[in-house]
Amino acid sequence: MAMASASTGRPRASGSSLTGQGTRADILAAGAALFCTEGYGGTSTHALAAAAGIRQASLYHYFGGKQAVLLELLLGTVQPSLETAAQLLARDEHPAVRLWALCVSDARLLAAGEHSIGSLYLLPELADERFAPFHERRAELETAYRTLVAACGVDDPGAGAALVLALVENVILQRRRGAALAPERIAEAALRVLALDPSEAAASGPALLADLG
Amino acid sequence: MAMASASTGRPRASGSSLTGQGTRADILAAGAALFCTEGYGGTSTHALAAAAGIRQASLYHYFGGKQAVLLELLLGTVQPSLETAAQLLARDEHPAVRLWALCVSDARLLAAGEHSIGSLYLLPELADERFAPFHERRAELETAYRTLVAACGVDDPGAGAALVLALVENVILQRRRGAALAPERIAEAALRVLALDPSEAAASGPALLADLG
DNA sequence: TTCACTTTCTATCATTCGACAGAAAGGGGT
DNA sequence: ACCCCTTTCTGTCGAATGATAGAAAGTGAA
Numbered sequence: 001m002a003m004a005s006a007s008t009g010r011p012r013a014s015g016s017s018l019t020g021q022g023t024r025a026d027i028l029a030a031g032a033a034l035f036c037t038e039g040y041g042g043t044s045t046h047a048l049a050a051a052a053g054i055r056q057a058s059l060y061h062y063f064g065g066k067q068a069v070l071l072e073l074l075l076g077t078v079q080p081s082l083e084t085a086a087q088l089l090a091r092d093e094h095p096a097v098r099l100w101a102l103c104v105s106d107a108r109l110l111a112a113g114e115h116s117i118g119s120l121y122l123l124p125e126l127a128d129e130r131f132a133p134f135h136e137r138r139a140e141l142e143t144a145y146r147t148l149v150a151a152c153g154v155d156d157p158g159a160g161a162a163l164v165l166a167l168v169e170n171v172i173l174q175r176r177r178g179a180a181l182a183p184e185r186i187a188e189a190a191l192r193v194l195a196l197d198p199s200e201a202a203a204s205g206p207a208l209l210a211d212l213g
Numbered sequence: 214m215a216m217a218s219a220s221t222g223r224p225r226a227s228g229s230s231l232t233g234q235g236t237r238a239d240i241l242a243a244g245a246a247l248f249c250t251e252g253y254g255g256t257s258t259h260a261l262a263a264a265a266g267i268r269q270a271s272l273y274h275y276f277g278g279k280q281a282v283l284l285e286l287l288l289g290t291v292q293p294s295l296e297t298a299a300q301l302l303a304r305d306e307h308p309a310v311r312l313w314a315l316c317v318s319d320a321r322l323l324a325a326g327e328h329s330i331g332s333l334y335l336l337p338e339l340a341d342e343r344f345a346p347f348h349e350r351r352a353e354l355e356t357a358y359r360t361l362v363a364a365c366g367v368d369d370p371g372a373g374a375a376l377v378l379a380l381v382e383n384v385i386l387q388r389r390r391g392a393a394l395a396p397e398r399i400a401e402a403a404l405r406v407l408a409l410d411p412s413e414a415a416a417s418g419p420a421l422l423a424d425l426g
Numbered sequence: 427t428t429c430a431c432t433t434t435c436t437a438t439c440a441t442t443c444g445a446c447a448g449a450a451a452g453g454g455g456t
Numbered sequence: 457a458c459c460c461c462t463t464t465c466t467g468t469c470g471a472a473t474g475a476t477a478g479a480a481a482g483t484g485a486a
């Protein structure tokens with residue numbers, strides 16, 4: 001089967017693959033950078049390939065097209081959030097503490113990476129039905145938030161979850177404009193917006209977070 | 214000089230100008246709709262012209278290009294917010310009440326219109342320096358928020374304003390996903406996130422809002 | 427009517443787009 | 457050595473892109 005050793009075939013034209021993870025990863029990295037800065041429609045397959053260090057036609061060996069690159073980026077971005085959410089839902093700490101941890105975790109994910117990959121969430125082109133798989137996962141994440149908010153005893157969990165997500169998601173725009181608030185700060189604000197006392201969650205939250213791995 | 218009566222010259226090919234405001238307004242309306250749904254790079258001058266009911270080349274008679282259309286849309290969108298903010302800063306009601314009113318006003322503006330025009334704020338292409346005039350106005354608005362937050366006695370007005378704006382701006386994404394929270398609800402949450410009591414602001418806020426016109 | 431002006435059109439330009447076909451270049455297994 | 461497979465390339469396609477030039481079609485005032 002010749003398991004992908006990622007360095008077979010004709011050698012790469014430029015020795016740019018510094019991460020050494022293979023061409024496919026290079027394309028994804030290039031897509032993350034370009035889609036975030038130039039937009040989706042503003043990024044041509046040519047530019048995408050050039051940024052990845054390959055020719056335009058070679059792109060089609062790895063992906064069906066631009067939209068396949070974006071979809072994979074999107075799915076890869078929600079997945080860590082979903083996994084953390086699932087872990088936290090199965091726990092039995094106080095709901096407010098778990099919600100705090102989820103907020104911190106997601107805010108960190110959105111703040112991480114060279115180019116804020118969460119920026120992809122904001123692309124208008126995401127309305128296209130080809131990205132429906134992403135929206136499904138995203139809806140699952142929102143459900144997780146709603147479940148935790150409901151467990152906190154908030155009267156309107158739907159609205160509460162929307163407010164909490166608003167604070168967390170805004171990290172994306174904050175990063176775009178310069179510097180973002182500290183994740184812990186956002187998590188505290190999230191509890192405050194639900195009319196909950198953030199002090200105890202902020203105290204025992206870090207331990208829970210460290211326990212997740 | 215023949216002041217623009219907006220109906221001179223050769224008659225429009227299609228009688229689509231239902232608003233009757235002239236071709237320029239048609240182009241802006243088409244731009245708002247297309248940029249929000251297809252993105253900036255995803256909208257061609259051809260599509261823009263077609264949606265406005267004119268030919269592609271005629272676009273260049275009214276605007277220097279796509280970017281001029283977007284810039285005018287952006288500036289036209291912040292302006293109402295800035296005017297309301299200026300009015301509220303000159304008032305002498307309690308700061309929390311004025312902040313409440315500003316949040317409600319902006320949330321309403323973002324929720325209004327057929328296509329959420331605030332969606333334009335999220336376009337990645339806005340990083341281009343050609344849109345610098347917009348970012349300046351936008352920074353002024355943030356300063357207004359910060360001033361009001363500071364007047365409320367919050368210890369870190371910069372972070373506070375960022376959190377409040379996060380809640381207000383998220384109306385854009387909420388609309389995109391379906392239905393947005395009520396503006397009053399967001400304003401209350403904004404005060405709560407600052408550890409302020411929203412009850413009195415929610416009580417006397419509507420009167421202030423009605424007084425602005 | 428004639429003139430100046432505005433608006434909109436058709437036609438065209440070089441460039442770039444996404445996508446495909448097919449060849450070249452290497453590695454690994456036998 | 458040979459063959460198979462993967463990777464990457466060059467070359468090319470029709471269609472679409474942004475932009476310009478110049479003509480046609482209308483208005484209102486002199």
